[in-house]
């Protein structure tokens with residue numbers, strides 16, 4: 001093969017009960033949706049070679065590149081709080097890992113690439129809609145400065161996928177610092193596989209927490225990463241929607257863009273996911289859920305410690321730091337959003353008063369905060385008293401401009417993009433991607449339709465795991 005990807009597959013060297021070797025299942029007739037040239041270049045991959053017919057076959061799962069060690073990873077997880085003792089990649093294949101020029105090791109994985117031993121009743125496939133959604137959402141999140149998995153490529157399969165209706169199939173190529181989830185640890189602990197657990201912990205520390213040196217320190221650093229990550233989500237009005245422990249990356253990246261959404265009108269109780277009946281993963285619950293997931297991670301790590309009673313005590317103290325770390329990250333993020341580079345604890349009340357006003361007025365989250373950067377605070381839903389207090393605090397509008405994007409990928413625009421793609425028109429996708437990957441300074445002509453909140457008939461109130 002002329003297409004060269006310099007794989008170095010460390011996960012495939014772990015005990016083989018952590019995965020099943022499995023090649024992607026070929027598809028009928030691959031076609032391009034997108035190749036992420038910029039990401040390819042950042043990873044030191046030859047974008048031109050990837051854009052070839054050979055690249056298309058690789059991204060469709062019809063060819064396995066030299067050096068790949070394709071496998072499906074095993075994991076378990078708590079889904080909506082309920083323990084599921086075995087999940088695993090039911091429609092994903094890790095092709096292998098590469099070391100980037102930045103020294104960071106990354107997975108290259110296909111999603112929607114056919115059945116695996118962990119597919120249960122599923123067909124192992126994805127349809128075009130969720131592939132487009134994950135591509136746009138994850139690339140936008142990256143551009144917004146949020147740690148996230150990335151999209152390297154998306155292709156159609158030329159095959160039909162049966163959901164509630166017949167839909168076109170697609171495969172996403174996802175790049176992640178790893179696909180190690182809290183659930184990857186949980187399954188080994190639940191099975192009493194302490195050797196496997198030790199091997200996974202050593203691998204994870206070497207890969208994601210190289211300066212940790214010990215399991216408690218890894219946990220402490222994981223707590224800090226999650227606190228920062230969730231504060232970033234909150235500051236953008238992002239609702240993940242399915243924060244199960246199998247969707248919680250130990251590396252601290254946002255992973256699984258199934259039912260996620262950026263809020264239009266602000267409300268702390270906002271839920272989009274059609275299956276989140278009780279609002280477990282509502283916007284305002286995300287910090288508590290992250291903490292809950294971290295507690296499951298800590299529980300899974302306990303068998304690694306020589307004195308388990310002591311470990312529970314130590315781990316509890318470590319986990320309890322989350323609240324302060326999160327509050328401080330939240331204050332930094334939201335302080336910046338109102339133009340304060342160095343917010344003080346007293347500024348919290350000012351921010352909260354604004355959020356209360358925004359919630360009462362149903363202000364669009366993105367546009368309401370952006371209005372501050374544009375010195376039009378009245379458009380945020382704030383009253384004259386708040387505006388006077390804010391001005392008296394001396395906000396720096398350039399700080400607010402750097403913290404408040406002009407555009408985020410709004411659900412109704414993603415829906416429009418999917419509808420156009422289904423009709424064979426990818427220009428809407430290309431334009432949307434251009435806009436949301438320059439979220440602070442988008443092309444004004446292209447951005448126009450992305451800035452406007454949905455008109456009544458365009459409103460999308462629910463998301464579906466979609467698969």
Ligand SMILES: Nc1ncnc2c1ncn2[C@@H]1O[C@H](COP(=O)(O)OP(=O)(O)OP(=O)(O)O)[C@@H](O)[C@H]1O
Pocket residue numbers: 087088089090091092118119120121122123124125126246247255256257258465467
């Ligand atoms: N169509 C499908 N066929 C087989 N397995 C599936 C299918 N859809 C989902 N699954 C499996 O169901 C579980 C839960 O799905 P979930 O939507 O959280 O994951 P996902 O979106 O497929 O993958 P990821 O979390 O890697 O983004 C996972 O184990 C997933 O592999």
